[in-house]
Amino acid sequence: MAALKDIKRKISAVQKTRQITKAMNMVAASKFKSAQMRMENFRPYAIKFMDVMSSLALRVDASSHPLLAVRPAKRIRVICMTSDRGLCGGFNTNLIKTTEKFIAAKKQDGAEVTLVSVGRKGRDFFRKKEKLVSEWVDQLNRFTMNLGVQIGDAIIPPFLAEEYDELYLIYNEFRNVSIQRPSVVRLFPLPTIGQQEEVEPEKRLDYIYEPSEEYLLDKMLRMYVHVLLYRALLETNAGENGARMAAMDNATKNCEELITSLSLKYNKARQAAITAELMDIVGGTEALSKS
Amino acid sequence: MADELMVEIVTPERMVFTGKVEEITVPGSEGEFGVLKGHAALLSGVDIGALSFTQEGKKRNFAVADGYVEVTATKVTVLVESAERSDMIDKERAQRAKQLAEEKMGKLAKEDPEYDKAKASLDKALIRLNVADKN
Numbered sequence: 001m002a003a004l005k006d007i008k009r010k011i012s013a014v015q016k017t018r019q020i021t022k023a024m025n026m027v028a029a030s031k032f033k034s035a036q037m038r039m040e041n042f043r044p045y046a047i048k049f050m051d052v053m054s055s056l057a058l059r060v061d062a063s064s065h066p067l068l069a070v071r072p073a074k075r076i077r078v079i080c081m082t083s084d085r086g087l088c089g090g091f092n093t094n095l096i097k098t099t100e101k102f103i104a105a106k107k108q109d110g111a112e113v114t115l116v117s118v119g120r121k122g123r124d125f126f127r128k129k130e131k132l133v134s135e136w137v138d139q140l141n142r143f144t145m146n147l148g149v150q151i152g153d154a155i156i157p158p159f160l161a162e163e164y165d166e167l168y169l170i171y172n173e174f175r176n177v178s179i180q181r182p183s184v185v186r187l188f189p190l191p192t193i194g195q196q197e198e199v200e201p202e203k204r205l206d207y208i209y210e211p212s213e214e215y216l217l218d219k220m221l222r223m224y225v226h227v228l229l230y231r232a233l234l235e236t237n238a239g240e241n242g243a244r245m246a247a248m249d250n251a252t253k254n255c256e257e258l259i260t261s262l263s264l265k266y267n268k269a270r271q272a273a274i275t276a277e278l279m280d281i282v283g284g285t286e287a288l289s290k291s
Numbered sequence: 292m293a294d295e296l297m298v299e300i301v302t303p304e305r306m307v308f309t310g311k312v313e314e315i316t317v318p319g320s321e322g323e324f325g326v327l328k329g330h331a332a333l334l335s336g337v338d339i340g341a342l343s344f345t346q347e348g349k350k351r352n353f354a355v356a357d358g359y360v361e362v363t364a365t366k367v368t369v370l371v372e373s374a375e376r377s378d379m380i381d382k383e384r385a386q387r388a389k390q391l392a393e394e395k396m397g398k399l400a401k402e403d404p405e406y407d408k409a410k411a412s413l414d415k416a417l418i419r420l421n422v423a424d425k426n
Contacts, residue, residue, distance in 0.1 A: 041305045048301055048370055052334065052361055145303040145372050153408075207361075210335035211321045219320075219336050220359065226372075230303055 004273060007266040011259060018255035024087070025248035032177070032241035039174075039234045049227055053220055060213045066160050067221050068189050075112045075164040077133065077155070078103060079187070081171035081232055082122035083240035084140050089247035091172060091180060091240055092121040098182035099170050103130065114164065116155065119236070140237055148230035156222060159188045169228070174235035177242040187228065190221065296328045297366040298344060300353065300374050307353070307374045315344035315367055317360050326362055333362040337371055339414045341422045352377040354422040356415055380423040389416035 080099045082092045099122070103113050117123040117135040126132060134154055139147055158164060167188035172180040209216055295311040316325045318340025337360050342353045358371030392413035399406040 038304070042303050044306055045301045045303045045370060048299075048368060052359070052368075052370075056334070148303075149372065207332045207334040210319060210333060215320070216334060216336060216359065223358070227303075 004266065004269050007262060007269060011262045011266065014255050014258050014262065018252055018259070021248045021251040021255060025245055025252060028088075028241045028244040028248060032238060032245055035234065035238035035241055039238055042231065042234060046227060046231065049223065053224060056213075056217060056220060059207075060217050065217060065221060067156070067225075070189050071162070071165040073106075073109075073111055073166045075114070075166075076106050077114045077116060077158075077164040077167045079116045079118060079151075079155070079167065079169045079171075080122040080126065081169065081236050082117075082119035083236060084120040084138055085240075086121065087247065088240050088244035089250075091243035092119075095170065095172055095182045096122060096125050098184070099126075102168070102170060102184060116151075118151065118233075140233070140240070143233060143237075145226065145230050148226045148233060151229050152222065152226045155187075156225060169232060171232045171236055172239045174239045174242070178246050180239035180243055185228070185232075187225065190224070294328050296326065298369070299367070300342075300355075300369045300371070302371055302374050304373075307376070310346060312344040312346045313348075315342070317342055317367075317369065318355065319360065326367055329364050330362050332364070333360075335360050335362075337369065339411065339418055341418055341425075342369065342374070343425075352422045352425045354380060354415075354419045356418075375419065375422075377422045377425055380419050382420065382423050385416045385419040385423065388412060389420065392416060 078099065080095070082095055086092065103115075106113050113130065114133045115126055115130045116133050117126060117137075119140060120137045123132070123135045123137055136147070136151065155167060159167060166186065169185045169187050170182065171185075173183040174180055294313060296313070296315065297310075298312050298315055299309045300307040314325060314327055316323060317335070318338050320336035320338050323340070324335075337355060337358045339356045340354075342355045344351055353374050353376055355369070355371045355374045357373075358369065360370070361368045392409045395409040396406060396413065399409060
């Protein structure tokens with residue numbers, strides 16, 4: 001009888017787990033939806049911005065701007081953008097692995113590497129291992145463009161002051177709900193933008209620039225950094241919830257499988273117990289009738 | 292109407308406004324300026340300030356912050372990091388932001404880079420209060 005009770009207890013435990021994973025899946029799904037919507041809403045801004053940016057880059061020589069200055073890469077800074085919470089499959093693990101590999105490769109080339117961490121998971125992992133310069137933790141749950149601006153304000157001045165020579169952003173690129181790929185993007189020096197594209201003559205307007213072309217270029221390049229960071233944040237947010245949805249879906253399925261096999265075991269054990277009891281009774285009556 | 296100007300106000304969060312207006316005033320980085328249809332092509336920075344336009348004779352006010360405006364003869368595109376319509380502004384929140392910024396500025400030295408940040412948020416809060424009152 002003891003075995004029977006044990007199995008029953010196990011079944012109810014797994015059922016409870018399934019309930020939790022199912023709920024988490026649903027929460028992640030609704031968060032994912034809103035994250036996707038925000039990405040959708042950001043698109044017009046990004047497209048318009050890139051339009052103007054490239055038309056400005058065509059007219060103004062951007063290569064002399066300090067944000068585009070190429071220096072020998074002796075000191076490298078890396079932004080590692082993870083999520084704040086776990087239980088989302090390999091989302092953070094893959095990203096951290098990529099970051100580790102990247103840092104190791106750069107160190108082998110003799111560069112000094114410092115780290116900026118966005119997201120709790122990355123911070124916790126690298127806190128003792130690497131030199132953390134700054135961190136943003138517990139911000140991803142609710143963030144606006146302002147977070148991109150904040151991060152931008154923290155990384156731009158040290159680059160201009162030549163405290164570091166190159167900046168890389170490592171984040172999970174969002175492909176679709178089930179696919180996120182860690183990707184490494186060089187932020188500083190900024191790659192030249194839009195200069196290789198030909199713009200149709202009627203689209204090429206001669207603007208009046210106010211106050212000046214240089215001022216606007218500087219402003220737009222800073223905004224460009226904010227745009228890139230914000231987009232990475234949005235993709236991380238969507239990717240995290242997408243990954244969690246998939247992970248929780250899997251967990252729910254596994255629970256169901258476990259419940260089926262445990263129920264089977266339980267029924268078998270119960271049947272065995274009944275049979276054994278019957279045998280006892282039959283044996284007992286036989287023994288009585290013989291005497 | 293023939294003299295209408297297409298206006299788009301875009302923020303990273305959403306498209307705040309699209310539509311035809313008669314006239315628009317933008318807080319440019321070189322001072323406020325008005326745009327009518329047929330304006331010369333212009334690209335200007337936008338500062339923290341009040342943006343307003345007239346649509347069908349009615350004046351509408353927005354509090355905007357940081358970005359740029361692209362003007363062509365028939366279209367004005369305003370790309371800013373935030374834009375709030377006057378009747379959507381939470382006055383209490385703006386008031387709180389103002390107090391917070393003032394407290395911060397009182398504690399910091401003028402050379403501190405944080406001082407400028409506090410000043411910027413104070414400006415934002417003041418503009419928001421100002422625009423909200425225009426409603």
